[in-house]
Structure formats: structure tokens, C-alpha cells
Amino acid sequence: MPDKETCNNKDDDCDTSIDEDFPVGGPCGTDIGECSAGTYSCDKTTGGLKCDGEVKPGVEKCDNLDNDCDGKTDEGNPEAR
Numbered sequence: 001m002p003d004k005e006t007c008n009n010k011d012d013d014c015d016t017s018i019d020e021d022f023p024v025g026g027p028c029g030t031d032i033g034e035c036s037a038g039t040y041s042c043d044k045t046t047g048g049l050k051c052d053g054e055v056k057p058g059v060e061k062c063d064n065l066d067n068d069c070d071g072k073t074d075e076g077n078p079e080a081r
Contacts, residue, residue: 006047022049029054033066033073 002014028051038054057069
């Protein structure tokens with residue numbers, strides 16, 4: 001009996017397609033501000049997806065950049081300057 005498809009580079013459900021239920025190679029994350037999107041790949045440990053190469057939001061700093069990737073720069077008087 002076929003298994004449920006998991007993200008592991010195998011055809012678990014015996015339908016001749018590999019990882020078809022998962023957007024492997026597709027974009028993940030965001031390109032807003034100082035963030036950079038990554039690409040989805042399989043996490044063989046969990047059988048789910050992981051986002052490789054993503055630069056995630058950071059703490060907003062007073063530097064004319066959107067460090068927290070919300071589309072605004074230096075909001076809320078970061079670093080109280």
C-alpha cells in the first residue's frame with residue numbers, strides 16, 4: 001500500500017512523481033528591505049520543507065535601512081537617537 005507523500009526526494013505514494021505535494025525549488029521568505037528570499041528544499045529529517053538561503057528580518061536600527069523588513073525604515077526611533 002502506498003504511503004503518504006513526504007518531502008524526501010522519493011516517490012512515497014507510488015504515483016511516479018517525486019515530492020509533488022511540495023513547492024521544492026520555489027521561493028520562500030521575502031525580498032522586502034534588507035531581507036532576501038530563499039528557495040524551498042526538502043528537510044529529510046522532518047519530511048517537510050525548509051527555506052534555504054533566506055535572510056530573515058533583524059532588529060530595526062537607525063541606519064536608513066529596513067532591517068525588520070516591514071517596508072518602513074527607522075520607525076519607532078530605534079536605538080533612541
